[in-house]
Amino acid sequence: MAQLVGIVWTLLVALSLVASQPSANKTPVVSYSTFSLVSDGAANDQPRVRALSSLPPRPAGAAGIHRIIVKLKHPHTEGLARAETISRALQASLSAETTVHTAETTVHHLNSLSMDVVDLPLGVDAAATCEAALLVSDEIDICEPDAVVATASGRRLRARAAQEPNRFVPDDPIFKEQWGMASIDMPEAWAFLSEQQQETASGADSVGKGTVVGVIDTGDYTHPDLKDAMWVNQGEIAGNGIDDDGNGFVDDIHGWAWCDGSENPHIGDGDPMDEGGHGTHCAGTIAATANNQEGIAGVAFGRTKIMALKFLCGPLGNGYTADSIHAINYAVAMGATLTSNSWGYLGFTAYRALEEAIRKAEEANMLFIAAAGNEYNDNDGPRKGYPASSELDSIISVGAATKEGEKAWFSNYGLESVDVFAPGTRIASTVPNGKYEKMQGTSMATPFVAGLAALLWSMDPAQSYRDIKHRILSTSEKMDSLEGLCVTGGQVNALKAVTCADCKWTPTELPMEEFAWHQWALLGGGAAVLFVGVLVTCYCLFSRKTI
Structure with a gap:
């Protein structure tokens, strides 16, 4: 009997040791x-x-x-x-x-x-x-x-935003300063979803459920308005110094950091804590816990989680292309639904390696929401804002709009290369150490679209990235002030997006009566030149003169 007990004990110990090791069949990221x-x-x-x-x-x-x-x-x-x-x-x-x-x-x-x-x-x-x-x-x-890339944010603003009328008003005290939510009919969209699903719109009860947004920037995972909305790697045990899930990263509980301060930019660890506030601000617009009597409300209203993927470090928020590729690769491997990318560079060529990583994410049915940039640049020209202007189907390029619905002075634009605009000035959101600030930039506009995409995906997880993209673009609110500045000629509209029954996006072709005047002028001028040429030729032939 004693021998049998010893054998059973030995087997149990052996099995526990095997279970504690990463799976041999799993390839690390x-x-x-x-x-x-x-x-x-x-x-x-x-x-x-x-x-x-x-x-x-x-x-x-x-x-x-x-x-x-x-x-x-x-x-x-x-x-x-x-x-x-x-x-x-x-x-x-x-x-x-x-x-x-x-x-x-x-x-x-x-x-x-x-x-x-x-x-x-x-x-x-x-x-x-x-x-x-x-x-x-x-x-x-x-x-x-x-290559070095930088955040797509502008300078910070601290002035109060004007209050906007709302249909559904969360009890978050700073929500009244979130003018961007009213601008895209976000409160009306929340009310519609609440009525449709016959549930109480309580962010505190539903936070962290559904989709996962990889914020390729970072975030303060201890912030009172964000801590409950952070993604948690269920395959990892915090603080044991072991790669429990065998993905090649040790203690990656909320994501990963590929840099740790400005003096050693390529040192990585499992602590993606924010340093400058940029990433935390973006994360708050997407997923800050709503209706919890704390700070602000996020667009996704408790229907998403934030995966913190830090590759921008130092006071200026600079990072390297290779680390952005690492972050995209990690997001794909760990099952993020989409990524929010408030960073980039202005250049004449795209980095093929970065495009390869985005294409790989596209194959995994991921959207790549990207800031158009803050250089007041026409991204249709020779210099483009990358990665936002990369010609990949899964990218939504976002410009920044003002409260008045006009292009922010700093925002890049482009009739073919910028898809849509979103609020991007005087945006109130979370920053580290439990605080809140207002910032501006296409960095601030991008999370509105990322949060809306997460919200739409939570309605039907079986949708493809194309379904979500088409829904967002086809329901944008057209504005005279944005016509000719982006593909859709308008700003995202959450209410239209959540209520649209069959949203398909096809670029509008101009009818004949709207054919550009300069194109008619070119045709008319060409015809006139041809007519004069024929007259001159006939004259020369009949008068036997040479020219």
Whole structure:
């Protein structure tokens, strides 16, 4: 009997040990390896690649280390195999250099994207390395230097917003200053949903249910108006220092941080706490707990959770393209419904690696809500606001409107590249340490659309990202002040969006009577030139003169 008890006890212990380990069949979202970029210059030198269990600590002075983003034309599914191929290509690209770099190079393997982010040793130029690698290697499809991106917010404003009439008024004390909610008929939309579903509109009872919005920025998960609306990774045990769910991230309870302060921007951990307030402000507009007698109300009114994905750090809120790709990749792997992206850059070309990550998210049925930018720029021109202007179907590009329904002076615009406008000036929302402030920018407009998308998805989780996008664009409120400045010619309208029975978005074609006057002028001018040419030719023929 004693032997039987011992056997049973041994089996139980063994089973508990197995259960505590990450699943061997689950591929981590991110893994790491390392190799020496140039070892000793010997002929036929084989790359010495080894796997790492976690991201190694950064050496002193490595805060400004260069990184490149690499994707192979025929990527291996296994990270080490990709690292070997990348190592050969990079060694060949640097073979003409006299300097031998002996520092090990860390590779971040974005497994679900079959893409890799390579930390180059100090002194190695990222742009030159990519240019040479693409020339000497026929195995590399994408090689781009990591780029700095910034938040799409403007300066903060503290003046009170005018009160607006409401149909349903939550008991949150600062709600009366949220003019943007009335501007898009948000209270009417909440009342409609409450009547339709025959339930009490109590944010305190329903907060955190339904959809998940990946805020690729961050958020103060301890804020009284946000703490109950934060996404929680159910597969992870907080604070035990173990990657319980085997996704490659340790203690990622509310999300992940790919930076930790301005002095060491590439150090990541499971604490996506906000530093500057930008991300917390965006998160509050989306999902602040409504009707709880605390602060403000979020658009989604308790029907969504916030996944905090921090890659913007420091007082200016700067980050790197590679880390934005990490964040998108994480959101896909961990089941976010959509992402809110109040960041970007102004440039002449889009980063292909970033577009690849967004396309991967699109394949997973995710919307990518993006700020159009604050440079007073025509995004239809040669310089565009990316990633908002990327030509991917899953992107909704958002401009900022004023209380009067006009384009905010700073907002980017574009008849073809900006989809719709949303309130973006004097927006009251949450900031760290339990406080509230007003800010402005297309950063502030984007969460209105992200929150509305989450609310619409909560009505029917079976909808596709196209269904949600079509519903938002087709029900926008057209305004003379916004005509010609965006695809829809208007601002989002929550009431129309939630009540629309069959919403399909198709760009309106101008009828013949509205054919642009300058196009008629061109046609008329061309006809006149042709007519005069015929007359001159006939005259010359009959008068036997030459011209």
